[in-house]
Amino acid sequence: MDNRDDATVVAAVQQGDVEAFASLLDRHLPAIHAFIALKLPVPHLVDELAHETFVFAYRNIHQFTAGTSLRTWLRAIAANKVRAEVERYCREQSNRLGYAEHRLIELATAQPDEDAEHEIEAMRKCLEQVPHHARELLTLKYHDDLSADEMAQRLSRSVPWVRTTLFRIREQLRACIEARLAGDQP
């Protein structure tokens, strides 16, 4: 565990310390990855853009201004890459995107970057409050990447039960996020 603050670690990276970059990655990859996932809801491109964002940051680390927020700088890089990618993706997929996908991308890109950051933070907090049985289901689905069939088998439940329960959990999480964003919860 690297206890140094961002500024110190960035300075080390600027001096050529590649290993220090791993520490920055551990601190900021999850949030930047989630930010990209919200702004560009195309699963196979999220990893790719997260990769590009951090490699770009490494190669241009000397441009980072000391005294400013590294997270904000990384988010700005990611946002630029997302904008370029959305443009390219929508152009290439113009004849393939359905109404819902198209609108989803429109809505995602219209959201201010700061709002996305708050939404991610709210989700983290809401996840901490998720009951054990729901957490188990989320882990099987999103961490272990099991299909609904596999989950149903594992839990001795039906596939419709798995799907509707996940639907309900997501619904509760969304309500929790909205309440936090509205300031109704601490």
Place this chain on the structure above:
Amino acid sequence: MIERERLANYLDSAPDAGLEAELANDAQAFGEWVAQHRTDRLLRSLLASQQEIRDSILSAVEAPSLDDLKTRVLKDVSFPWWRIGWGIGLAAALVVVVLVLLPRPRSTVQVGNYTGPATVRLADGTQLTLHRGAELRVESADGKQLTLTAGQLDATVRHQPAGQPLVVRTPLATLRVLGTAFALDTGPQRTRLEVREGLVRVEHAQQDSTVEVAAGEFVVAAPQTELVAGVLPVGGRPGGSALPTERVFSDDSPWNQPLGKVRYVDIESPVFDLAGHGASVVPASHFQPVWVAQAGDPPRRMVSRYEDRVLETVPAPSIGERRPMGTLVDPVKAVAYELVAPEQRGEDIEVADLVRHDLRGPGIPPEQCGRLWSGLPMIAGIIRAGELEKGIRHALSVFALHAGLNRHAGNGQPFVWPARHMPIDLRKLEYMGTTGNVCYGTRLAIPRDVDLSGFTGPALAIARALQTYGAFVVHSYPTAPNDGQGWKQPHLQFCADEPMDSTDWQRLGAEVSKVVLRLKVVTP
């Protein structure tokens, strides 16, 4: 109002073609779908392991030297011996695994023709699986310039930085990859790419032709022609099979050629009684199943039942108990293997004989004969999965009653082009008739001016195919004894690659029996 369960299914990737349109007209449901989708994306990002992407970022920023890269590549070439364990004893003398390091700056990995696949892992985690006969050259210091000079390659490419794609060259094409999974098969006359994930940009090496190939699509590069792209067939269905829905055989194949200016004459046969006996449509699984090799199927030996030798080694699913005939399709190599009396024997498939058909060719075997008595490929005119709904874009095969065919109709022979030969068992000839204008290879079709508006559904699809492409007589069957129950043996028989329980075959047969009343014999 869209039901919640339906939305839940859709979010879990269950296809629902109509839902998209409904979402556009239901603001509340659309809002719910957006909320669910955003939450799903966030959960996926926050709960999934990000170890792989972390590693790939660190690999990219570490930038190994040329020597380091070569050392890693060559050290990590690994051979999954367990997959070829069956051959180690008996076939030891045949197994050739060659790993050659050519003089700098090129490193070459070759895989022998009789061994299992070899795996190459590049420094950034990209994994390349080379199959029998493949040859791959690492061309550049950073390992991002590769040349596949021959053979098959399966690749899972880690995410590449923008502007620095992994480049794979073949004699006919250049692929630029940013992070994806694909299968590549190359030879001197053809390069075929199938993309499973992501997007690959492909440029023809000799033509001004470039395409971007997305997941679920393929592209073929051949000399002196532009790149040809298409959609990959849907994967195999449980308990059945799925022939490629793309066209099999070349575009100029008689199987894919619509009828041009032709003449039609009435069917002449003293035996055919289409009004009284009609036609049937049977599921392929009934007597000539089709198996399509899927990604991940193990290579299986096709062993001759009588000669104690391996005829081919082909990726294949397990095919189960013995069948009279069957066809195994290798979509990557675009080859169909006609199997005579195939049967699963442990990991191997035992066959009485095997005939190979190039699915890029004309669909008329030039040298070796097919197993049908016309010599034509079994799969050529089968109605493929989904075509009864979506339409049929090729000629059909039709089986006919022995006695309805004239063994002298083809200038004294029992066949006309494109049929190739007569029954191997000459006694079969004795059952054929000696008058009429129908024999193996005869094309039957419905004339253009016949109104088909009285037909609907699958029967209409078949009628349209018979009007546009016609049907070749490819095989015949003997007269069945009278069962005393009033059953009438159909005098023509079509075949569809659909599961047994997917269709009301009896009803379809009754409808198609009305369709075939419009058939005529096509003459040039």
